[in-house]
Amino acid sequence: MAHFPKAHGVGEWLDHRLNITALKKVMMTEYWIPKDINFLWAMGMILAFTFKILLISGIFLLMYYKPDVNAAFDSVNYTIMQEVGYGWLFRHIHAVGASVIFLVIYIHMFTGIYYGSYKKGREMIWLSGMLLLILFSAEAFSGYMLPWGQMSYWAAYVITNIFGGIPLIGDELVVWIRGNFYVADATLTRFFMLHVLLVPLAIMGGIAFHFYTLRIPHVNNQTGEDIDFGKEAEKYKENPKRSKIIPFWPVFMAKDVFVLSVFLLFFFYLVFYNYGFAMDPVNFDPANGLKTPAHIYPEWYFLWSYEVLRGFFFDIGPLKAADIGLLAFGFAQAILLFMPWLDRSPTVAPANQRPYFRYWFWIMIVVLIVLTIYGKLPPTGTNAWIGFASSIAFIVMFAILPVITEKEARTVAGGKK
């Protein structure tokens, strides 16, 4: 058995047993962050914090929510909104949080793309981030079903139907996922389980893994400089001013917390004064499986991929429009995973310092915004053609990425400056 000397004080007593001092060093006071970063590097912490807000508000909603097709709608729209003290507040926080977290995820992702933070040892950070994106999408989709309004029902209907496009097993798979031939009570109860237990658990694991993947490569910085963290850590201990890095705690956190506070002001402004965007009016009609809403559309953060799904509205040769759309949709979901390998240039630098990538980056943003806008509009007339063109553009952009970055690697001799 290990030997335990007599401790003087609670801290020491705990330290003997849990080695808190060493843990604090490894996790906080000697986990190093570059000085040369800006507010965009606070997005990760904002995400972690917003997830916490969602978790807490969700726990309070859970106490009155009833997962049953006959009770769900009223338990949300009547009990929680009208009767429970501050129930409306928790619902608005949860709805606004779910929407805003995607905004921040997209900013966080495109910060990574802009600064090339997904290559040269940072591939696993990117992949674990994409895992979180997938998990958050599953969480948002399953949560949206719970109020059992018209949009809940028909979004569930359309999305589960997508699996019907898989060859051979498609039809049976849809019935299996729904637990019924249509979206019904069995569908609601299983997605309820996913939303309140399995997916949040996976997200917590995913966040821990994402943090761990940052450990060895460390975060990138504004110029993409390859910092020797060991050497800079020595310098910091001699004279903090001369080092290129600072410890995560307490020095870096002070800055993160400042950005977080600004974010929270914005967040609670939305919660109290501008929550409408996160509460679709159509969803205040109870679910009705025999009456389709005139337009079915997902929440804003899924619109770009929804538009890629609908973008192909005519058959090409033997391929049916619906199948092409499905293939394009699958492509759109999967392609971002491969970002570290599609970008063939070894240069880690901000996009504006890279010859072709600077255009690629901004065109990509425009394409995604166009897809998002048109994803909400009815797919008729010119809208359908713009949707088609931008879906094609989306695919072409990823097809040319390896070509232009290969060219960059050759022109900028030696790659990294």
Place this chain on the structure above:
Amino acid sequence: MADKSRRAFMGKVLGATAGVGAVASLYAMKRTWDPLPSVISAGFTTVDLSPLEAGKLSVIKWRGKPVFLLKHTSDITTDEARDIVIGEDRYTVVIGLCTHLGCIPEWRENDKIFHCACHGGQYDPHARQTFGPPPRPLDIPPFSISGKTITLGDEGPEYKKMLTMA
């Protein structure tokens, strides 16, 4: 030496147990998501077609979807590939969801068309599309005939024959 082979043996036993356990658990988990027996039996709906009035649409619910039942009047042409024939009478039996984007079309008795209000799609009395965006006729649900009743959800010989003619 003996120690090593003993450990190798235990490794194999562990591997086999874990493998069997994993397959068995996955199967059991998959089964929990299968539709319940009550759901499956509710997936078969039997209707007596004889009381229908020619030219008037009746709508019933089958697997959560509306199903149109229409007994033909004599001025409606025959369509061997889509009509359900029982004795002298001919019927259109289709899932009442527009094949464009899933709205529920209405039957216009005087014009003898199905009209979809969402994007103006139209279908003839056999539910074949005649105008607008719908890409194909309304779907025919699986059915079987016995006497004057049909059972939706059950693939009878008449249904299978229809599939080959479509």
